[in-house]
Amino acid sequence: MSFNNIYDISGSAMNAQVMRLDTIASNLANADTVAGSEQDAYRALKPVFSAMYQTASGDTDTGNNLSASVKMMGIVQSDRAVEQRYEPNNPIANADGYVFYSNVNSLEEMADMMSASRSYQTSVEILGKVNSMQQSILRLGQS
Structure with a gap:
């Protein structure tokens, strides 16, 4: 796995978390x-993600140089029932x-937001570590 793959993987994970945070905000x-x-x-919106696996050649077959990324498959509405309240004085109340x-x-949305923020933060930290490793390799080459 090359450093470029790591950047691609972390980037796709960060994009996924941004989409997740967008739906939470909505x-x-x-x-x-x-x-x-x-x-x-x-109705609450929920993003649907899928792991996409690829070999170095770009095929989706399994191989020794396998990498993964996150793909947004779509956004679905929650199937939880909406709350019905009796408010006859409300101007938008129905006939009943x-x-x-x-x-x-x-509460669930706030917990999900914290999880998405942590996942995004983890991807940023991975990018920082990879950058540090690349700089170390460059310093070794100069010695």
Whole structure:
């Protein structure tokens, strides 16, 4: 595995965590939104990632010089039920007096945000270590 592969792997991991943080930010921003129907209620977004394995030649077959990267497969909506509350005085309540709140769980989102931030930080640290290793190799070559 070359240093370039490490940069590519860490870069793809960092991009994945940025996408994860973007969806978390959207979820937290819409945590307390209400709607007049269940269909219109905001549903939490969750990114779906996949590990992509490649050999040095670019094939997806297994081999001795195998590397991996993270690929964003898409964003899906949470299947958790939205909260229905009886608020007949709310201007957007339906004919039965109910409003529908988003299915965002703020505690879960905050925990997920901390996890994504840590993962991003780990990728940055890996890049720093690789950079330090490359500098050490260059210093050895000058000796």
